[in-house]
Amino acid sequence: MRLVSFFVLLLLALLPMCDHHGHDGGHGHTTFSGERPEQLALPENLRALLREEMGLLERDMQALLGALVRGDRDRSQKLAARIRGSYILEQRLSQGELEELGRLLPEDFVELDSGFHESAGRLEEAARAGRFGDAIDLYASMSRACVQCHSQYATERFPGLRGQ
Ligand code: HEC
Numbered sequence: 001m002r003l004v005s006f007f008v009l010l011l012l013a014l015l016p017m018c019d020h021h022g023h024d025g026g027h028g029h030t031t032f033s034g035e036r037p038e039q040l041a042l043p044e045n046l047r048a049l050l051r052e053e054m055g056l057l058e059r060d061m062q063a064l065l066g067a068l069v070r071g072d073r074d075r076s077q078k079l080a081a082r083i084r085g086s087y088i089l090e091q092r093l094s095q096g097e098l099e100e101l102g103r104l105l106p107e108d109f110v111e112l113d114s115g116f117h118e119s120a121g122r123l124e125e126a127a128r129a130g131r132f133g134d135a136i137d138l139y140a141s142m143s144r145a146c147v148q149c150h151s152q153y154a155t156e157r158f159p160g161l162r163g164q
Contacts, residue, residue, distance in 0.1 A: 038156035057083065061142070068127070068135050076127035076135065083142075084120035109153060116145040 060083050067075040123138040150157075151164035 038154075053086065057086065061139075061146075064123075065139065068132060068139060071130075071132055073127055073130055076132075077124055080120050080124035080127055080135075084117050084124060086117075109149070112145055112149045112152075116142055116149075119145070 060079050064076060064079040064083070067079055119138045119142045123135050123142070126132070126135040126138060147161060147164060151161040155162045
């Protein structure tokens with residue numbers, strides 16, 4: 001099965017639980033706009049982990065831009081690899097668990113996430129080969145994935161992205 005990033009698996013693992021218990025400590029209420037939650041229903045500790053992961057992602061993306069515009073192959077490659085590698089570790093979950101989780105996550109969420117990581121992998125290759133024009137195009141698609149996922153799953157947090 002396709003690898004899914006750590007934060008996606010984290011969410012996956014928690015979604016069924018949240019569905020069944022219907023509460024997650026105050027800030028985690030879920031409202032719906034169309035079919036999509038404005039905020040994923042997560043207990044605070046896991047939301048904190050997701051935010052932490054997102055904060056690291058933002059930091060690495062900023063550093064990556066700096067490395068790309070300087071034509072720094074090594075650093076660009078390393079940063080892209082780290083972003084791509086925010087994959088979980090198949091070893092943390094059994095194959096069966098992974099598959100079960102995969103069935104629970106909204107399909108487009110998984111697609112967005114894996115498209116994002118795929119672009120990071122291609123950017124890594126482009127940087128290794130010194131193809132910085134291609135790398136910047138991939139950087140742009142990765143940035144679009146941030147906005148797209150936030151506009152679909154995090155509009156309570158980022159109301160400016162409603163309807164994007
Ligand atoms: C597949 C979905 C998805 C993708 C792709 C994604 N995010 Fe997020 N991100 C989320 C969700 C969901 C939240 C809201 C978490 C919450 O409930 O606070 C979030 C929150 C954040 C936050 C706020 C963290 C905090 O400290 O509260 C930042 C910053 C962030 N994302 C940056 C990024 C960047 C930069 C990218 C792209 C390079 C990105 N995200 C891609 C789903 C995604």
